[in-house]
Amino acid sequence: xxxxxCPNPKQRATLAIEEEHIPRSPSSPPPFVIKEKAAVGALxxxxxxxACSHLYYGVAACHGCKCFFWRTVKSRLNxxxxxxxxxxxxxxxxxxxxxxxxxxxxxxxxxxxxxKMDRKLTxxxxxxxxxxxxxEQDNYEAPDAKRAKTDHRLLxxxxxLIDKTSSxxxxxxxxxxxxxxxxxxxxxEPELLDGYRTEMSYRATQQADEKSCYETERRLVTxxxxxxxxxxxxxxxxxxxxxxxxxRAACPSLVLIELATQSVTKPATQVPLCNNTFLHVHVQPxxxxxxNWKTLQSLSKWTQRELKPLSLKPKEIVLLKALLVLNPDxxxxxxxxxxxxxxxxxxxxxxxxxxxxGPQTEPALAAARLASIILLIPQITLLGLEIIEQVxxxxxxxxxxxxGEGLLFWQLYGDIFEDTHNNFNEDYLEHSxxxxxxxxxHTIDSS
Numbered sequence: 290x291x292x293x294x295c296p297n298p299k300q301r302a303t304l305a306i307e308e309e310h311i312p313r314s315p316s317s318p319p320p321f322v323i324k325e326k327a328a329v330g331a332l333x334x335x336x337x338x339x340a341c342s343h344l345y346y347g348v349a350a351c352h353g354c355k356c357f358f359w360r361t362v363k364s365r366l367n368x369x370x371x372x373x374x375x376x377x378x379x380x381x382x383x384x385x386x387x388x389x390x391x392x393x394x395x396x397x398x399x400x401x402x403x404x405k406m407d408r409k410l411t412x413x414x415x416x417x418x419x420x421x422x423x424x425e426q427d428n429y430e431a432p433d434a435k436r437a438k439t440d441h442r443l444l445x446x447x448x449x450l451i452d453k454t455s456s457x458x459x460x461x462x463x464x465x466x467x468x469x470x471x472x473x474x475x476x477x478e479p480e481l482l483d484g485y486r487t488e489m490s491y492r493a494t495q496q497a498d499e500k501s502c503y504e505t506e507r508r509l510v511t512x513x514x515x516x517x518x519x520x521x522x523x524x525x526x527x528x529x530x531x532x533x534x535x536x537r538a539a540c541p542s543l544v545l546i547e548l549a550t551q552s553v554t555k556p557a558t559q560v561p562l563c564n565n566t567f568l569h570v571h572v573q574p575x576x577x578x579x580x581n582w583k584t585l586q587s588l589s590k591w592t593q594r595e596l597k598p599l600s601l602k603p604k605e606i607v608l609l610k611a612l613l614v615l616n617p618d619x620x621x622x623x624x625x626x627x628x629x630x631x632x633x634x635x636x637x638x639x640x641x642x643x644x645x646x647g648p649q650t651e652p653a654l655a656a657a658r659l660a661s662i663i664l665l666i667p668q669i670t671l672l673g674l675e676i677i678e679q680v681x682x683x684x685x686x687x688x689x690x691x692x693g694e695g696l697l698f699w700q701l702y703g704d705i706f707e708d709t710h711n712n713f714n715e716d717y718l719e720h721s722x723x724x725x726x727x728x729x730x731h732t733i734d735s736s
Contacts, residue, residue, distance in 0.1 A: 334397040335390065336383040346399040353383065358394045361387075362404040441640040447523060448607040455515040458488030472536070472700050476518055476529045485511040489563040491551040497566035499575040505562040506579045509547070510701070512563075513540045520614045524629045531626030537701055538619035541673030542666075543610060549592045549669070550606055557593050560585060577683070584675040591668060599661055608641045612666055681705050 333340045333351035340349040346358060360366070368388035370376060376389035383390055395401075470481055485507050497505065517536040521527045527535075551561050559567040560580075568574050570589045573582050580588070601609070615634040617627050641662065646655040685704035 335393050335399075336378050336380050338380045338383075346394075346401075346403040348398045350394075350399070354390075354394065357387070357390060358399050359404055361391050361394075362401050437639065438643065440636065441643050444523075444636055444640050445604050445608065445644075448520070448611050449603065451516060451519045452607050452610070455512050455519070456489040457486075459483055459486045472533050473529055475514055476532050479515070479518065482511045482514065486515075487564070490565050491555075491561040491563060492565045493555055493559055493561035493567035494565050495567075496572070497562055497568050497575065497578075499577050501562060501564055501566040502575045502578045504564050505566070508563050509544045510540065512547070513543050516543060516610065517614050520611055520633075524633050526629040527626050528623065531622055531630075534619045534621035534626070535614055535616060535630070537621075538616050539614045540701060541676035542613050542669045545588060545672050545676065546606075546610060546613060546665075546669050549588060549596050550601065552589070552592045553597050557589060560589060579680055579683070580676060581679045584672060584679065587672055587675070591672065595665060595668060599658070599665075601662070602644075604644055605641065605662060608637055608644065609662060609665060611637045612641075612663075613669070677702055 331340045331349045332338065333354050334348050335350055335354040338351040338353065340351055341355065344350075345355040350358070361368075368386075368391060370386055370388035372386070374389055374392065376382075376386040378390060378393050470478075475481055487504075487508055489508065489512065514536060517539060518532055521532040521535055548560055548562070552559070555561050555567070558570045560570065561567045568578070568580070568585055570586055574580065574585060612634065615630050615637060617630045617634060619630075622630065642655075642659055645659040645662070646652070650658075681702050681704050684699050684702070685706060
């Protein structure tokens, strides 16, 4: 019988050896104090009664003593002796003093570490905790808490799947050579972008040129569209117009957080791109790059100073991306869409909190880590505004090049003159007015 099992009351020794058959000298101690391994039919080393047919907790013991030792250790009981710990142990008087009886168990070699009643349960729970940080930590949680943890697990699993499917390639031919569908078409018919969904890889084997920048821009914007579309589809209340608003607000920061998280394991002077190329921080990027030199340097510094020390886990990264997408203040959201986005955002916040606290993390450390992760959002959003500026200026002077270069970013942000062509709201119009020429100059150029 193993040491972690409850003693069986029916288990008794089937053989007995009379004391007169045990050879011993007059000076030798009674047989029940012998600590050596006893044979079947030996006597209990604690009280001298007949021992069971197996060793228990390392010694030969009777049913009564092994159960007594098991109960004491499992329940963490403490006893007191009224006679200073000098009570004698015998078959008849073993129940008189539990303090001396337990000390006797320890003195004859019974091992407390052998009593592990919850070993199997502990191993199972440890395995589950290693595979999923949201598993239950005790058996007495309220039903609402259990439902919340189940929701967290499902939400994180969905986001991990979104991240994977958005990054995978489908090896299908492009269908946009001769047509220019709108953003609405991209959300209604995702297969229109099949040719742009190449496998995303960040091995950073060579420095990027103009062709690499063009391919990277097209792939990253397609990736951002897929991310926003699938994340928004978690709630069926969001319309296509709401999804486009979320995309416009989140695309630059979402692309930058993807590049930043991939930069963590690379040299500090490199920002890897999704086609195995990289941009060097100290080298001017190609002229058609959607990210300019200043933003490139800012992104590299932010990655090393703010992002890298956090050592974000994959689940924390996808939750952070979801928070960037689920922006209830995205310009143009409908009232129903804003409520739906706020509801989804609260679920992501709750899941991120549960992930941050962990099973053994101190509350103060968990709160500090959660705050540090949340503070990444406004920081990366500010860098995203620089991307919008760069794209709109570039679209103003080099838009609609052969091959459709810049098509996706063009439909997202337009240029500094033609915001109304893309039905931008007032916020985007005000933003463009601050960097556009005067009305008279616009009139002359237009004419």
